[in-house]
């Protein structure tokens with residue numbers, strides 16, 4: 001579809017941002033080639049150019065501006081709502097199903113909002129994330145060629161706006177309309193009509209109220225054009241037609257065409273109901289409960305007035321927040337202090353309700369509040385909610401708010417009611433931590449404040465290292481007659497800083513080997529750990545490093561130590577993976593040469609001990625989950641000869657009693673003599689059969705993934721060497737548990753011979769002490 005000239009033109013653009021910008025211009029120059037103009041014209045839409053440079057479609061022949069709120073003058077949905085059909089929050093999903101299911105779209109269940117299958121993102125940030133990266137790359141079959149999904153997503157870049165602007169959330173449902181089809185099956189006109197019919201016939205919105213923008217999209221090297229549906233300044237949804245990928249030779253048409261339509265369920269519910277803001281449309285039951293306790297009534301007139309201008313307070317676009325409040329106050333003709341006094345408690349209620357909903361989903365789906373990675377975002381919103389509760393001295397328990405959400409959402413998401421007791425316990429511990437910090441804070445602050453001024457950097461440091469929020473600093477500063485300036489985007493700055501420091505940690509060093517022309521190594525260690533020798537051809541020798549055509553030797557990976565052994569009776573002391581090559585490091589320069597046929601022999605005892613420790617790790621993981629609860633996920637593991645450890649997500653130290661119970665459960669699994677089931681399975685099949693729990697050890701690449709199943713106990717995608725039967729693990733002994741970072745506890749243990757050796761050592765020690 002792209003001419004050679006255009007391909008050449010686009011070849012220069014490497015970043016998604018550049019591609020998006022350039023492709024928008026190209027597509028709008030030739031709309032008939034890129035947009036469903038036939039359908040648009042048949043529906044009576046006319047194409048126009050807005051002063052902002054965007055081409056848009058409208059049925060009004062006199063309309064001059066596009067639907068963007070900056071061009072058309074803010075949101076206008078509250079006072080004179082254009083939607084004839086009022087849809088509750090859950091109705092929005094039902095309506096999509098009603099219109100699209102008969103047209104061949106399969107409704108599917110949401111994926112977890114903690115994206116364990118995805119190596120690039122911790123949280124699910126869009127409906128299409130559920131299918132990234134492997135469906136998009138064609139490695140995995142999609143659940144259906146055409147589907148719809150109510151995907152709960154989390155994004156933490158706008159925390160300060162939540163509650164204030166009336167349309168910002170950290171957690172939201174993006175309803176996805178997706179198609180994954182070949183170019184022959186691709187029918188852009190029909191895909192467009194399906195959504196147009198949804199909004200026009202399903203929601204009953206008159207065409208006069210709809211404005212459709214021409215735009216483009218680019219992400220992860222793919223790009224295409226898009227149509228954005230607007231009404232009354234509200235972007236209702238965006239339909240992206242992903243058709244090309246960028247390569248070094250320029251753009252190429254994708255073999256799998258992807259439709260990515262994302263519709264904000266909260267937004268459309270709000271639009272349809274015309275409530276003063278998105279929160280009122282999304283969780284009215286939760287807000288009712290909160291109002292009963294706090295006695296904070298909604299001043300509807302004031303809020304309706306305020307909500308028309310609250311977009312001015314969007315932190316992304318405002319430099320001076322005080323001036324923005326002044327501007328809003330002036331617009332609605334009220335004193336700014338009076339406005340804040342009345343509006344702030346209302347917005348605090350919204351924030352508490354919104355944050356509780358995100359916490360409910362995130363914890364339910366396997367993420368804990370902590371000081372690390374994505375867990376940190378959860379801590380930030382939890383503490384923001386608690387700060388509001390404390391500020392207004394409300395008797396509100398966030399765990400209760402979570403359970404009200406679960407009740408309100410039961411019809412659509414029954415699974416979030418499954419672990420409410422556990423979530424309550426987790427939030428209780430988190431609250432205790434918060435207050436302990438607060439107590440400690442007083443002393444620290446007095447010392448710092450005596451010295452005077454506090455910089456933003458110090459504020460961030462205080463929050464980051466000691467959990468002291470800017471509000472606490474402000475409060476303490478009053479005594480010293482100091483005014484503290486807190487940046488409006490404080491929490492974003494904190495999160496940003498965390499992301500930076502974690503990226504630095506993630507960068508490692510690697511050696512460079514030139515292996516052009518050398519075929520990859522075939523791994524022979526996946527099926528039976530007792531097979532410890534093989535014949536192989538030597539393909540490449542670089543100094544002491546040997547690459548064979550195939551090998552039973554296990555390279556260090558997945559937290560499991562490498563094998564040792566011999567090649568032609570010469571010792572190898574290390575094995576590592578280099579891409580898809582297995583590299584053996586010999587203790588001396590090899591006597592054999594490239595092209596020779598050699599005999600590989602892995603040390604049997606070494607191999608067995610590692611297999612015992614690895615299978616024991618899966619067993620202990622299952623036992624810990626049974627004893628401590630479903631929030632237990634593997635966060636890391638290491639298996640060596642002497643011992644093994646497993647890091648699990650847990651919110652406090654593990655008690656002695658619980659440790660003993662875990663050990664007992666683990667040994668029960670050993671004694672049950674269960675045969676392990678090890679197999680390579682197509683990824684889509686594995687996900688269908690076991691769910692995304694298989695990725696708890698981390699995301700794994702490849703079209704076929706290796707599944708390690710202890711039937712009835714545990715299943716995981718894992719590449720390690722495993723026993724054939726649990727009884728071969730011998731006795732499992734938990735030697736230690738320690739909190740290694742916030743929200744993560746390390747369990748150290750031994751199995752098999754290592755346990756026996758440990759016992760003997762202990763007995764010897766006791767003997768020595770006695771004598």
Ligand SMILES: [Zn+2]
Nearest residue numbers: 050052066071
């Ligand atoms: Zn415009």
Ligand SMILES: [Zn+2]
Nearest residue numbers: 697718719720
């Ligand atoms: Zn494993």
